[in-house]
Amino acid sequence: MKAVIYARYSCDHQREESIEGQLRECKEYAEKNNLTVIGSYIDRAMSAKTDNRPQFQQMIKDSGKQMFDAVIVWKLDRFARNRYDSAHYKAQLRKNGVKVVSATEVISEGAEGIILESVLEGFAEYYSAELSEKVIRGLKENALKCQYNGSPIPIGYVIDEDKHYQLNPLTAPFVKDAFEMYASGRTIKEIVEFLNSKGVKSSYKKDVTKTTVAAMLKNTKYRGQYKYRDVVIEDGVPRIVTDELFQKVQERLAKNKQSRSRFKAKVEYFLSTKMICGDCGVLMVGECGTSKNGVVYNYYKCSNVKKRKGCHKSSIKKELAEELVLKKVMNEMFTEDMIEDIADSVMKLQKRDNAAIPLLKEQLAEVEKGIENMLNAMQSGILTKSTKKRLDDLEAQKEKLEIDIMREQLQEEVLTRDKIVFWLRKMKDLDLAQDDNKRILIDTFVNSIQVFDDKLIVSFNNREGASGIALLTDGCSAGRGLGELPTRTLR
Structure with missing residues (x-):
């Protein structure tokens, strides 16, 4: 991994x-x-x-x-x-x-915190549009003027005082060279070496990498197109390459992508970072193997067994382990009593978190006072580049603080106790055939799983102690629980 x-x-x-x-x-x-x-x-x-x-x-x-x-x-x-x-x-x-x-x-976060984060994610659609509307409105106004909107500045460009893209005479020629090299059959690795030999740096002042070049070759700004969300303006940016050269590069990129598409789909091991060897205490990692007749098997294997460091713990089949853990979560986390307890704990934590609102409002008042002082100075005839820049900075701070306050208030308004209970009951009916649902349940409720030859010991995020699942010696479930077990030190 x-x-x-x-x-x-x-x-x-x-x-x-x-x-x-x-x-x-x-x-x-x-x-x-x-x-x-x-x-x-x-x-x-x-x-x-x-x-x-x-x-x-x-x-x-x-x-x-x-x-x-x-x-x-x-x-x-x-x-x-x-x-x-x-x-x-x-x-x-x-x-x-x-x-x-x-x-x-060892216990990654407070139990209520993990669940609160899951609830926040689950209810994101209630407030994400409201939170982003104000930001998007301002950025869209910039976009209509073809102004810089805060993303990394592509190699070959600089931003002028009016926030417009201008060609960087030092690096723009090398960008054109990169496109021509790729169109003529040179590899991305060769282009990386060429750009680094010329001293070209990424927007983060680092050496150019394959990722940098791959993104460069797909960036439509280089053919003069300004794009932000649904705003697309042709010739909104000074072009570096012709449409013909850009299209030739896209065709070669598409051809190479098709040749790579034969690779197998990635298998997701949902218990990785949570499954721990009961014999030596290190993480168990996802592995796959193929039998003589071509059947692929996925399983979890002790890291020390893999590195031959003296542990002899047997591996456990991926499908079996995940099925058993998910069944344990569904059986123990979604009783009515547990749902009520979780909702109470999450509401207490949310109330504690929302203490940030008064501090944010205090900061906003200070910024607004600063804006007022700057406006008074400008009305008195004090108008310089530095005062204008300072006013712009304060306006940006004000907008950001208003969004932060809105975010905290919306969280408080949206996450009522009834909605948390509703969300938990909805989780109880999740379709476990869906990978996203498996991921949500495991990440929300499971802290760790210790694996022994005869049992799994599951520790949950929202309660003390642990719960056991018996295994048969061949790695199959015996189909019975072991009841409550004391928490065991994992590391």
Whole structure:
């Protein structure tokens, strides 16, 4: 399983673990649990209270490219600024087949917090349109003027004072070279080497990668097209390549994509990051094998068995393990008493979380006062580039704070106790043949599964203790539970 590390260091927390310390513990966790770390995303002197974390945003974007299967964080508070954002970004990662794991927290999050995030995700349609309407309206106005809207600036362009795209005379010629090279049969790897040899950097000031070039070759801005949502304006951006050259590149990209489509569909192991070897305590990972007659088998295997580190734990069939765990969740999490208890706990946590609203309103009042002062100065004849820029910055802060307040208020209004109960009862009737439903149930309620030769021990997020499932010696379920078991230390 491939993983990346996300680390963040806040300048206002001098005593917290350093970036180096966070990386070290995350790498130790990965090594212990047979996760292959392929890279790190690091935001220095950044706060989780803002979305302006360039490496975090790049990680979210890269998750859609099937580059990795898990994100390792030192602690889960490194991940997001509030409960809503945590739910929002985890949902994005989950849709891309990526899980978030903590290197230092055995029980990944407070039980009610996990369930609240799932409820937030489940009710997203109630408030996502309202939250985004104001932002989209402003960005659409920019788009109609072909103005920059905040996404990474493509290689070959710069943004002028009026927020319009202009050609970068230093890098635009190399972009044209890249298109011509690919159209003439050169590989993306060769183009990467060429651009790096010329000192071309990505929008994040890093060396160009295959991902950078692949995105470049598909970007319609290079043929002069400005595009934002449903706004498409031809010749809204200075073009770098002709329509003919762009089309030739698209045809070759499409041909290469078809040749790669023969690969097998990716199998999702829903219990990965939760299933733990009962003998040695490390994660069990998804594996597949093919029998002599060509039948493919999927199963979970102890990482130490895979690495031949002395453990001899038997593997367990994927379908069996997932079926047993899901059945246990359905039987124990959706009694009427449990639904009422969960709803009470989630409402208490939500009330505690909404203490952020007064602080946000206080910050908004300060920003509005700053705007008033700037307007008074301008009316008095003080009008310079710096005062105009300062006013623009304050207006942007005001808009962002208003959205944050709306987000918190909508969360409070939408998530009534009745709606939480409704959502939990709806989960009880989920079709377990659907992969999305399996994922939701396991991620919401299951904290860990310890695997022994004769039983599985399931620990839930929302209650103390654990529950056992008996297994026959051939790895099949005996069809009976073992009752309540004490919680066992997992790491």
